[in-house]
Amino acid sequence: MRGETDLATLISNMRPMLDPQPYVFCTFASKTVQELADYDPIGLFAETEGLTAILGVERARELGLAEAEWFRRITLAVHSSLNAVGLTAAISAALSDHGISANVVAAFFHDHVFVPEERAEEALQVLRSLTQSA
Template sequence: MTGETDLKTLLSHMRPMLDPVPYVFCTFATKGPVELSEYEPVGLFQETEGTTAILPAERARELGLADAEWFRRITLTVHSSLEAVGLTAAVSAALAREGIPANVVAAYFHDHVFVPEEKAETALRVLRSLCEENADLA
């Protein structure tokens, strides 16, 4: 299955789900993905400056990093294609209108939106509203 590419279908079927676990974005100049795997990252990205890891806050605490800003993950449960156009832009724009920062990670099956913990419930309402608005148009 390659995933959905039609923007209206994606928006009307995205069914955002809020993960109860808080996450911390961390960077490590000397640790790589293998060394970080024991901390159960939900995301790793190798950059020139080091490895970025998205760690559960409790695991980040073990590394002395839980004082960083906490984020919550909202998963868009629709199976989006990696070639879909506009989903990230539409989601980011809806959240931006409400002053909510969004760090979007596109994985193979779903898109995941990380928002500041204190704005997570509002972000979830915004995305559910976006979904409902597009269901009326589909």
């Protein structure tokens, strides 16, 4: 199933949804993917400096890492193609205009935007406004 590539269609149909759970970005210099699997990460990425894991706060707490900055995930509920051009730029620009940082993770079906927990509701409104203005 192919995802959408037209930017105007993506923005007008993205239906941003806020996940109620907070997440923490953690890095591990010596843990393996197999070791981290027990903590149910919603995302893993191998970097030169170590393995980055996106963990729910409770799972991060088990590792003594829940004091790191908390983020909330906003899922853009439109099936975007991995070849789509401009969606990340558009949502990043809209959030940037309001001084909200955005950590975007593109998965196969949807894009997920991680924003600081204390700005999550505001970020959701910004993205809904972007959708309505498209």
